[in-house]
Amino acid sequence: MRLSQKTRLLCAALVPMFALAACSGGAGGAGPAGGGGDEPVKLTVWSWDGTVERAVPGFQAANPNIKVEVVNGGSSQDEYKALDNAIQAGSGVPDLVMFEYFAIPYFAIPGKLTDLGAFGVENLKKDYVQAAWNDVTVNGKVYALPSDYGPSAMFYNMATLKKAGISEAPATWDEYYEAAKKVRALGGDHYIAQDTGDLFFLLSLIWQAGGRPFKVDGNKVHIDFTDEGTTRAVAFWQKMLNEGLVNTKVTGWSDDWNRALNDGALATQTMGGWLTSTLPERAPKAAGDFRVALMPQWKQGDKVGAENGGSSFGIPAASGHKEAAFKFLEYFTHGGGLSTRVDAGAFVPNTSVLESEAFQGKANKYFGDQKVGGVLAEASEIVGSGWQYPPFFEWARSIYGDLASPFYTTGKGSLTEILQQWKQRCVQYGNEQGFQVD
Structure with missing residues (x-):
């Protein structure tokens, strides 16, 4: 976790x-x-x-x-x-x-x-x-x-989805997009999800979509955010943000996040399986409403996950x-x-x-x-193979927050631009640390 x-x-x-x-x-x-x-x-x-x-x-x-x-x-x-x-x-x-x-x-x-x-x-x-x-x-x-x-899974509030006219959890990201519009139509603070720059969530989308932006061979590191899987995942989430279907004001792990989970304003959270032990403490009033499902898939019938x-x-x-x-x-x-x-x-x-x-x-x-154990066990088994992190990722993730924050607060720019800026910073830092990064 x-x-x-x-x-x-x-x-x-x-x-x-x-x-x-x-x-x-x-x-x-x-x-x-x-x-x-x-x-x-x-x-x-x-x-x-x-x-x-x-x-x-x-x-x-x-x-x-x-x-x-x-x-x-x-x-x-x-x-x-x-x-x-x-x-x-x-x-x-x-x-x-x-x-x-x-x-x-x-x-x-x-x-x-x-x-x-x-x-x-x-x-x-x-x-x-x-x-x-x-x-x-x-x-x-x-x-x-x-x-x-932490196998990625989708935690969803069934009561909120039913209120929006949705009878079951979205099985694909296309269904998720349609569900997001219905949840938003409930008005008020209702959204299908929140995001204020969660790097691990974005990377899990990329991971599941088949993107492999980091390749590490000894002290050689290659970074590329233009492969097909990465591009697909980034474009999808950019569409969700552009259409106002994601709450960009509520930050994860905050008191506001707890309240939104408690009152059903947030219909889903796609996070690690460890949320099963955390969610009951943060949203006790939603007991009995939440369920767990595999991440929505990019293609109907697929079963691929991420971490x-x-x-x-x-x-x-x-x-x-x-x-x-x-x-x-x-x-x-x-x-x-x-x-x-x-x-x-x-x-x-x-x-x-x-x-x-x-x-x-x-x-x-x-x-x-x-x-829920059966769902999380399956989520653990279907994680896509071949993912790597650069050796300096601990530094890199802190820098990502600095780059992403202006986009989420002003709406100016794009995730693609942020990732390219992030790559440039990572290349510079990695080379300074003695790696060969491109």
Whole structure:
């Protein structure tokens, strides 16, 4: 799940990644080290996911010589900066660190993360949906294990759709467009969706449409927003915005957003599957009205999805307890600690969980007793393959907000122009950081 919603990281203040490679305490491919015997080991884990700590008691009971301390590193951006600083200083580097999927290349490519191949990690591949495994793989090597996941899905208010004369959830984006006009015809603050520059939503549209704007090969990065899939997705959402079918005043995660969800003014939200645990808290008055469906498709009969968020854990190359760290990593992402985290609300990409009757067969009262697990399991399996993020995406996403804000507040310009400006900034920054970007 996208557990951090802040969008700022002063990446310019970070020491360029390749300059830090020498401080990483060894090559990323270094083999197991530390924690292999019976001597006491203390692991430090940096995480903003509260479910990880739930797995500690069971792990320590089975491994009394390993003590685990889970430290909340704050927002993801704060954590990344602190990790870079610790690596540069050569001290205070934790043994396990939580990373959003797009942040893995930034640390993996210059050798700041341990290649987990030495631990036989390939044996775990079959228990993860393919897209999540791809997220933790850089240049053919696995640098982290998936811990939570955000397959894109459409959350829709059935009561609002019925009020607009719509009997079922839109199955295609063409149907979604027609539904948007009917919802808007209700008047007032009724819209089918809101958007004030949500980059992850736009990228999920592009992803699902077959666009692959980022191509990464080692330190070479190619950026292109003119391919067919990208152009199709951008043009569609531009049409929605141009025709006033999207609320551009209400920002996601704000109090106004909560109110709009509560009173049914927003008919749909296309977000990561993690919204199932967040929506009931934000819109309690809408209990029983919401349902979950796959993303609308670009062609009738297709079943293709995308991602919107997700996290993993990797072992810094400078960790002195890699073997013990991997033992705990495997425990809470794959082994005995997994069920504890799932019970605590974690949405994980493990097929053993997603395919289980316990996950798929449970009716969810908030969603009108719908068995939402089956929908989200399918959404996880149909994520389009081949998507990549540039290694400097953490910086890039903060810059996108600066570029998009004027468009959403004034209506002047276009998404296509924003993306081209974004590309230019990314090319300049990436080359300054030692990549070859075009």
